[in-house]
Amino acid sequence: MGADPRRRGRRGALRMVALLGAGGVLAGCASMPDTGDIRPVKASPGADSEVQVYAVKPRKGAAADEIVNGFLEAMTSDDANFAIARTYLTPEASQKWRPDASTTVLETAPTAGRAAVGGVSTGTSYQLKGKQIAVVDSQHAFQASTTEAEDYDWTMHLSRQGGIEGKGEWRIDSPPPGLLLGASDFQRNYVSINKYYFAAAPGGAGETVVSDPVFIRQRMDPVTRMDPVTQSVNALLDGPTDWLDPVVDSRFPRGTALKSGVTSLAFDDRNVLKVPLNEKASNVGREQCKKMAAQISLTLRELSSTRVEQVELERSNGTQLCVLDSVEADGYAPDRASGKPVYPYFVDAKNRLAWLSGATKEAATPANVRGPFGDGQLPIGVVGVAHDEDTAAAVSKDFSSLYVSSIETDSQLAAPVVRSLGKTQDTRLSAPSWDGRKDLWIADRNPENPALLRLVGGKGTPQKVNVPLLGAARIESVKVSADGARVALLLTEHGKTTLKIGRVERGPKSNPVVTVAELEPAAPRMETVTAVSWAGPSRLVVVGKESGGVQQVRYIQTDGSTWDTGVLPGLNGVQSVAAADGEDRPLVAYSEDDGIVRLPAGANWQPIVEKGRAPVYPG
Incomplete structure (x- = not known):
């Protein structure tokens, strides 16, 4: 996000900007010419978190527009209990205003224009407008707006306080609820963290933690x-x-x-x-x-x-x-897994499962796994490897059948555990996904009998998972988190594929029904998403594009926020992407132009296997 452009006409609203640790004030928010209007200076270039804003009280006799703009500026500061921001309010409004109740985030700082209501004797009103992209609620949870930014419109009323015959000081008596910030001021003031709680399990509490992302103040x-x-x-x-x-x-x-x-x-x-x-x-x-x-x-x-x-x-x-x-x-982290080195896997040119050793600094060396997935007994389409890296699930090359087998020992191919009757490859089975509980998930995309399926322990009779908010959308891809408490679904409806996150609710042992509840948009600004992978406790890496844009590979938080993530280096024709739970492993992707490629930290994409596809990390 760039710095918020400050509006023309903002007069007399001063705020001082200091660089923390620099030992002094660097600039004021407004220049002070000898003549003419006071013109505000951008307060937070590039949303630098080291820049701190100090609010200034209203001057005596300030015009109504100065009071409005001064209050908007004061909300961006770190002033104790927003005491200076409250000086722009009437005493009654100051008592009722709760800046900690919520924070509304706009694309840029709000614009303020005089509303066509009121008068000198009864007061005056200003309309605050902008494009809303999110709200952070009283629990510090980030709630992103939908694909297109929503219109924000709040009418703020001012009245005269003190004095006689309407000559008192202008003060605001109906401020917006909570804080109202542009994106760069929000980014400067807040940081995302993960809280951790224990995963609930049927019949008792589990021993694995689940991340709960929230935003707190940076200072x-x-x-x-x-x-x-x-x-x-x-x-x-x-x-x-x-x-x-x-x-x-x-x-x-x-x-x-x-x-x-x-x-x-x-x-x-x-x-x-x-x-x-x-x-x-x-x-x-x-x-x-x-x-x-x-x-x-x-x-x-x-x-x-x-x-x-x-x-x-x-x-x-x-x-x-x-x-x-x-x-x-x-020992409680969801990615503690087996303690083995974590390497990426892929399907090689002969439709066999292979893995890449040395995928951090040195050149990767492909090697086939043991068992029927690596020795050619089953031509593979896509694959999922369990977190313990002893077992894998593979979908046949025609995407009709799902098999489970050891990849550590030699064995014969067993009977398929799931079959799809879809008429074409893209209406049959999706790629499989394992959670940290050793359960296996897969979607049957057959339009005549669509289903999200789960195999407890990767075996037995598949259980249908309830997805009550799915509607007419079809599940294209399923990626379950390592903690097993959340699932990322690529859903196609009306020709568009979007990404949503659902909460995995498990019934008691007496009625072990599993439901994916409260699907929420995870990439609300992307018009279409073509691939997704978990990339940590509350982060995803996605391939998609915004409306009118080009394909991007980028990180996104599960709450839909993109601060401190950013777009990754460009790569053409990306079909799939894979990330490890830990940040010490490079991203791996399949590109139609370059085959299997990797992205080490601080580098660009590097080709590693010319003829291969469908890369995955365990999970």
Whole structure:
């Protein structure tokens, strides 16, 4: 996103901009000529997170448009409790205004124009307009707008305060709810983090964590006065977001919070973080406490530049509850898998399953797997490899049949576990996908009998998965997360293929029905998506294009946000893409022009196999 263009006509709204750590003010938001209008200067070039904005109070006798523009500027600052922003409001409006209730994000800073209502004696109104791209709610959850940005329109009323005969100071009595920011100011002020909760399982809680992405302030939170580390812990203790809540559990007892008055959590010289909790957590057992500490450790891992070596939880009286080190916390991560080196797999020129060794720095060397998928017994179309890398599922070259086999031992090809009666390849089976629970997922795209299927443990009778919000859309591709709590679906309807994320709800053991609930757009700005892969706990890599644009390969968060992701180097004719759960492995893709290629960190795409297709990482 570029910096928000500031509107002509904004007068007298000053804000000072400082570079953190530079020791002084670099520029004001407005130049001060000897004559003529005050013209605002762009406040956040390139949305630099190191730039901090300081709001300025309204001057005496300020015109109504100065009050409006000054308030809009003040909302972009870090001022404590937005005290200066409140000086632009009437006393009643200031008491009711809750800037922490929500943040509305527009493509650019809102425009303000006088509305054709009101008068000098009754006040005046301004219309705030823009293109809305998202809302961050009170749970810090990012909710992206639909494919096309939505129109935002809010009428803000001003009235005279004090004075006689309408000569008082203009103040706003109907501000927009929450904060209203342009994209660059939002990007400058907020950062995305992953909170972690335990996956709920039938008959009890699971032992794998699930990420819950939210946005927090990059610096001190103006309302709570908490630093980013403390904000993250506080958001974790508040519980999961509404969308994820039905499929996860927190190990913190209900009502657990930071000890009263705690607004700052700091690491000591051994990178140990002490977290004082209130009395609700004082009586938990040791094992439960360690799982609580693991949630904190994993949540802070991506935020802090300092490695969290140890988390120590304290009771409200200051005594120690438990201690957990980073190695123990790793044991709960959804990508812990088998501990084997993770290499990409692909289908070679002879329709056999092969894997690529040395796919990080040195040149990759293809080798066929053992068993019927690697020795030619089954001509393969597409494949999915289980997280333990002992087993794989392969769809036959004509896409009609699904087989499961070991890829570690020699064996004969067993009978297919799923068959499709679709009349053409693209109306038969999709590529298979494994979750971290060792369950196998696949879609039958037969229009006469479409189904999303799951095989528990990769074997037995396929179970049909309920997808109540699917409507007339057809599932083209299914990619389930390593934690098994979310699934990414490519859905085709009316000639367009879009990407949605669903929540995986599992029934009790007495009624083990699985449902994909509350499908949400994951790439709302893309008109069509042709390929997708999980690329971490809450990140996807997608191939697609925006309306009127060209094909892109880019990262997208599961909540639809794209900050701190960006478009990857261009690659023509991409048909499929694969990413590992960890960031230490390169992206791998299949291009019609270049075959199998990889994208190491900081480099461009590199050809590695000229004649191959359908690359996958375990999952």
